[in-house]
Amino acid sequence: xxxxxxxxxxxxxxxxxxxxxxxxxxxxxxxxxxxxxxxxxxxxxxxxxxxxxxxxxxxxxxxxxxxxxxxxxxxxxxxxxxxxxxxxxxxxxxxxxxxxxxxxxxxxxxxxxxxxxxxxxxxxxxxxxxxxxxxxxxxxxxxxxxxxxxxxxxxxxxxxxxxxxxxxxxxxxxxxxxxxxxxxxxxxxxxxxxxxxxxxxxxxxxxxxxxxxxxxxxxxxxxxxxxxxxxxxxxxxxxxxxxxxxxxxxxxxxxxxxxxxxxxxxxxxxxxxxxxxxxxxxxxxxxxxxxxxxxxxxxxxxxxxxxxxxxxxxxxxxxxxxxxxxxxxxxxxxxxxxxxxxxxxxxxxxxxxxxxxxxx
Numbered sequence: 001x002x003x004x005x006x007x008x009x010x011x012x013x014x015x016x017x018x019x020x021x022x023x024x025x026x027x028x029x030x031x032x033x034x035x036x037x038x039x040x041x042x043x044x045x046x047x048x049x050x051x052x053x054x055x056x057x058x059x060x061x062x063x064x065x066x067x068x069x070x071x072x073x074x075x076x077x078x079x080x081x082x083x084x085x086x087x088x089x090x091x092x093x094x095x096x097x098x099x100x101x102x103x104x105x106x107x108x109x110x111x112x113x114x115x116x117x118x119x120x121x122x123x124x125x126x127x128x129x130x131x132x133x134x135x136x137x138x139x140x141x142x143x144x145x146x147x148x149x150x151x152x153x154x155x156x157x158x159x160x161x162x163x164x165x166x167x168x169x170x171x172x173x174x175x176x177x178x179x180x181x182x183x184x185x186x187x188x189x190x191x192x193x194x195x196x197x198x199x200x201x202x203x204x205x206x207x208x209x210x211x212x213x214x215x216x217x218x219x220x221x222x223x224x225x226x227x228x229x230x231x232x233x234x235x236x237x238x239x240x241x242x243x244x245x246x247x248x249x250x251x252x253x254x255x256x257x258x259x260x261x262x263x264x265x266x267x268x269x270x271x272x273x274x275x276x277x278x279x280x281x282x283x284x285x286x287x288x289x290x291x292x293x294x295x296x297x298x299x300x301x302x303x304x305x306x307x308x309x310x311x312x313x314x315x316x317x318x319x320x321x322x323x324x325x326x327x328x329x330x331x332x333x334x335x336x337x338x339x340x341x342x343x344x345x346x347x348x349x350x351x352x353x354x355x356x357x358x359x360x
Contacts, residue, residue, distance in 0.1 A: 019279060021342045025349070025358040026237065026280045033356060034087050034240050041090075047172060047183055048077060048093055054155055055097055055148075055187070059127075065151065066099045066128050066189075072118035073098040073192045078217035080256055083224045085239045087247060092184040094167075096203065096217065098192045102126050104139070106193055106204065108306075118192035118201075141165075141206035144189050152187065165208035202304050214307040220260070223303075227267050231277050238283035239263055242291065245352060250322055253313050259291065261300050261310055266290035281337055281345070285330040292327050326352055 036044075052075050059067040068075050079094035080086040101117030103126045128139050132147060142165060149163040152170055160171040167186040190205045200219060207213040227235040239260060246254050254262075266286070270276065277283035294300060299309035315323065333348035346358040 019337060022281050022337050022345055022349075023279060025346060026241070026284075029353065029357050030237055030240065034244050036081075036086060036088055036090050044081070044090060044093060044183055048095060048185060051095060051152075051170065051185055051187065052097075055151075058151060062151075064127050064130060064132055066126070066133070067120070067123070069098045069100055069118060069120055069192070071120040072100075076218070078188075078221070079186075080243075080260065082217065083221050083236075083260070085224065085236050085243065085260060087240050087244050090183065092186055094186045094188060094217070096188050096190055096205075098190055098203065099128065100126070101191050101193075104128070104191070106191075113193075114196040115193040116196065118194060140210055141212055142210040145206050148187060148189050165210075166206050199305070202307075214302075214304045216304045219303060220264070223264050223268060224260075227264065227271060230271050231267070231283065234277050234280050234283050235267060237280050238277070238287050241280070241284050241353070242287045245326065249352075249354070250319065253315055253319050254291070254295075255310070255313075258294075258300065258310050258312070261303075262291050262294035263287050265300070266293070279337075281330075281334055281349075285334045288323075288326045288330045292323050295323065 056068045056070075056075065058065045075095065075097045076082070077093060078096050079092070081090070081093045098118060100119050100123050102119035102121065102123030104117045104119075106113045106115050106117060128134060129137060133139055133143050135143075145163045145165060145168060149161055149168045152168055153161040156170055156172075159173070160169075162169050162171075167188045170185045170187060172183045172185070188205050190203045192201055192203055194201045200216060202214045202216045204212040205215055224236070224239075242263065243256055243259050246252060246256075246259055267277075267290075270286075277286060295312055295315070298312050300312070301309050329348045329352050333345045333352075336342075336345035336348065350357050
């Protein structure tokens with residue numbers, strides 16, 4: 001036997017076994033602690049569909065209630081639940097309701113903008129211009145949210161329904177347990193605008209100060225879907241793992257959206273250069289480094305025109321050390337895995353995600 005060829009073969013087998021064990025450990029950790037159970041997703045699907053159908057039919061029951069778009073756009077789930085990056089427990093789901101903007105124009109800084117407000121084209125007179133919703137021919141986002149809350153309160157009389165100026169929150173007891181008060185829905189009335197120059201559409205949503213702000217959750221979802229496909233189903237796992245670490249062990253220093261945007265920007269740049277993650281562990285290593293780099297750069301510009309940047313938090317010294325430690329530990333763990341040192345790799349990942357990681 002040629003023993004000179006035996007050592008590389010044994011080394012390759014060892015590395016393959018190590019990689020397989022680490023991948024299995026991540027999948028088990030995701031299944032046991034991070035992923036939303038199928039039964040909960042089913043309950044959420046039924047509940048959110050009921051809200052959507054109720055609000056879309058309200059204009060039939062009440063002629064002064066604005067119709068939700070059905071042709072120019074339609075109601076949709078947004079946020080991390082819609083992107084499939086939500087981490088257990090499931091405590092909030094965002095529902096967007098684009099309203100028919102027939103006859104409306106968007107003024108910004110006192111000047112009409114070259115954006116078409118989406119409409120189904122069936123509106124003879126837009127009820128949103130009536131006194132229930134508008135003041136001096138200007139639609140009030142505060143009134144919009146308040147009236148949506150009143151309508152939902154009547155329908156969900158046994159649930160807590162509240163408004164914060166930006167959205168209406170419907171708190172159900174369904175799914176309540178020691179970790180969650182139950183399913184929570186944030187209902188966001190909005191308008192879709194399509195720029196005349198062909199650039200990306202965006203949505204106007206209430207800003208909590210009787211004004212409007214720009215966003216586009218559909219753009220976030222399409223980016224997430226592209227990265228998930230390009231990275232062969234690993235991207236969402238990586239996002240959830242970093243969010244779990246941030247929520248449970250980092251005191252939610254970073255907002256969920258900050259984490260997602262920082263990672264989306266970095267992995268999009270890698271995709272554009274033809275590079276993809278080779279494993280979940282390698283992706284997590286890259287993600288921690290990307291999060292630290294984003295923190296050092298400061299606020300993240302929004303991908304939507306005229307939208308405010310996403311604020312970078314101010315970390316205390318302990319949090320800075322935790323972030324640096326996660327970067328260094330994940331790099332060392334990936335190096336151990338690549339060298340076939342599975343036990344050492346598991347030990348390092350435990351220091352990041354807790355003793356539950358890698359447990360039988």
